[in-house]
Amino acid sequence: MLDMAQVKAGDMVIDLGSGDGRIMITAAQRHGAQGFGVEIDPRLVQRSNEEARRLGIADRVKFLRQDLFSTDFHEANVLTLYLLPDVNLALRPKILAELKPGTRVVSHDYDMREWRPDAEETMPAPDKKVGMRKESMVYLWIVPARVEGEWTFELSSGGKTRRTRLVLQQRFQFVSGSVELTGQGDVPVSYGRLRGEELRLMLPPGALDRGPVELVGQVRGNSLSGTVRRADREVAHWNAHRRN
Known part of the structure; x- marks a missing residue:
């Protein structure tokens, strides 16, 4: 997901549905990015923050337990999503209204219906527990400017x-x-x-x-x-x- 979004040093990455924190931690460690993850499970939030402190990147990465729809993500250069399809669709108007043109949005497994992706890739996922297929789809959108x-x-x-x-x-x-x-x-x-x-x-x-x-x-x-x-x-x- 991070490679597809071409995450680089200095990028502000926001990960919605951050789970165990691996996306945000990898963005900081391997790509030099900063940002935060949002997760509903308080145990995962605590565990992710502890891991960031252990790795010495807590000054660049944090994890929050809060409502996705009240999260301010207008400063993001990259937005990563690991959410259910109906949540993706519900977030779509907020993404288009708040994110700057050119912001890269990447979603794991689920698209955004009428907003067609600018790119998509199939990736092997041998440990995947949901569904029969041991592969995942990754979708990329580039937030468009308004020209109408x-x-x-x-x-x-x-x-x-x-x-x-x-x-x-x-x-x-x-x-x-x-x-x-x-x-x-x-x-x-x-x-x-x-x-x-x-x-x-x-x-x-x-x-x-x-x-x-x-x-x-x-x-x-x-x-x-x-x-x-x-x-x-x-x-x-x-x-x-x-x-x-």
Whole structure:
């Protein structure tokens, strides 16, 4: 789970359903991270804190017995989940509302239904006690920025700037919409996807060029900026500002 989330030194990791503490302890020992685990069983919380003290990492790792839904995890760079499927789904709105775009969320065995994972892996689990299969699924999500709305879109090329309207709809990390172009009306986005604060939009042939073009940009609150790419070559720059 930690490798899949690419945990590194300085990351703030929060482990929900921390059990015996092994995920959080490994994050600190092997990856140089800090953070805390949340667990409902007081015996496991006590045992995990004792183990952190024994290993000399209690200054970077602690374990708490508290309600998952009242836990403040907005500072996390990585959120790990070892929870039941209905708890994952109940936490989903809080995760999307509180975590920063780009935060990595990793779940053991259970997904989040309509919020499709950005990556998933099957891992051997010979000691697994639940179910018949001796393997586990691990799911990774990258919290997407919010881009839904109407934007003023500016395209700069050859010393000239064109200004028009960009309308985006969003379903988790997947984006659809249209851009208004002179003589063409509203041209639909043929593909759109977010990975944290990185936005990629594909426009069909004939929209800005004879072939398809890709808009690659970064989201910064109500601003977007990036480059127009054609056949992996940058051909123009663009930016946008949200109107609503």
